[in-house]
Amino acid sequence: MSSMIENDAETPFGKVGDKLTLGVAARLSRYLQVLTQAKKMGKETISSQELSDYTHVNSTQIRRDLSGFGKFGKRGVGYNVDSLVSQIRKILRTSGQHNIALFGAGHLGRAIASSDIFADHGFRVVAIFDNDPGKIGELVGTHRVRPAGDLRAVVDEEDIVVAVLAVPTAAAQMLADDLVSAGVKIIFNYSEALLQVPPEVTVHTSSPAVDLLYALYFYLT
Numbered sequence: 684m685s686s687m688i689e690n691d692a693e694t695p696f697g698k699v700g701d702k703l704t705l706g707v708a709a710r711l712s713r714y715l716q717v718l719t720q721a722k723k724m725g726k727e728t729i730s731s732q733e734l735s736d737y738t739h740v741n742s743t744q745i746r747r748d749l750s751g752f753g754k755f756g757k758r759g760v761g762y763n764v765d766s767l768v769s770q771i772r773k774i775l776r777t778s779g780q781h782n783i784a785l786f787g788a789g790h791l792g793r794a795i796a797s798s799d800i801f802a803d804h805g806f807r808v809v810a811i812f813d814n815d816p817g818k819i820g821e822l823v824g825t826h827r828v829r830p831a832g833d834l835r836a837v838v839d840e841e842d843i844v845v846a847v848l849a850v851p852t853a854a855a856q857m858l859a860d861d862l863v864s865a866g867v868k869i870i871f872n873y874s875e876a877l878l879q880v881p882p883e884v885t886v887h888t889s890s891p892a893v894d895l896l897y898a899l900y901f902y903l904t
């Protein structure tokens with residue numbers, strides 16, 4: 684994923700060569716999140732103003748970002764949700780299924796494993812790991828918790844490029860090192876750890892407090 688986005692100045696199409704710039708990729712991901720939910724709720728069309736209300740990106744910017752997707756929907760009707768979802772997925776190269784491995788079968792890990800937050804976006808949890816002997820072998824959703832020692836074999840067999848870390852902060856770096864050496868390219872980190880990884884590996888850290896600060900910024904300005 685890191686090879687797909689760049690931080691250079693944006694061209695009119697938001698691309699540098701055939702790569703999306705970081706800003707465009709981030710905004711398209713946010714549109715996709717809203718559109719996926721809208722689709723689940725049975726919504727067939729969405730306007731740029733509605734997308735703006737949910738994403739806090741202004742509607743002129745949204746229309747500019749989506750103008751590359753061909754003709755606008757009818758004025759006042761908006762975009763067709765289905766076709767916009769598939770077009771954005773194509774642009775973000777996230778069409779199809781991607782296998783992910785989940786580390787930590789604790790409170791958060793179990794919640795992730797039993798929800799469809801990743802499945803909705805084409806990510807399939809194919810294995811759950813823990814290092815607590817009391818949890819190994821337990822059934823979480825449809826998966827038996829596996830020992831962390833199985834990591835390398837599972838990454839190879841299941842073609843895993845993404846690992847989700849739902850482990851304590853103190854355990855995260857060591858696990859990240861093992862994941863990097865097993866060939867995982869994207870680490871989605873729920874812990875607070877500031878992970879050190881080589882440049883070809885992307886770490887995304889999810890922090891509800893940071894998201895809240897972002898929301899606060901819009902409230903205060």
Ligand SMILES: NC(=O)c1ccc[n+]([C@@H]2O[C@H](COP(=O)([O-])OP(=O)(O)OC[C@H]3O[C@@H](n4cnc5c(N)ncnc54)[C@H](O)[C@@H]3O)[C@@H](O)[C@H]2O)c1
Nearest residue numbers: 787788789790791813814815849850851852854873874889
């Ligand atoms: N970003 C968020 O939205 C968010 C929300 C809740 C929790 N968190 C963070 O997620 C992490 C997990 O939280 P939790 O409440 O589920 O904790 P938890 O203690 O319930 O679960 C952690 C699990 O990780 C396992 N573990 C520890 N070391 C491991 C290793 N090396 N390999 C595999 N498994 C290992 C433990 O045995 C335990 O089952 C924490 O870092 C917490 O701060 C983030």
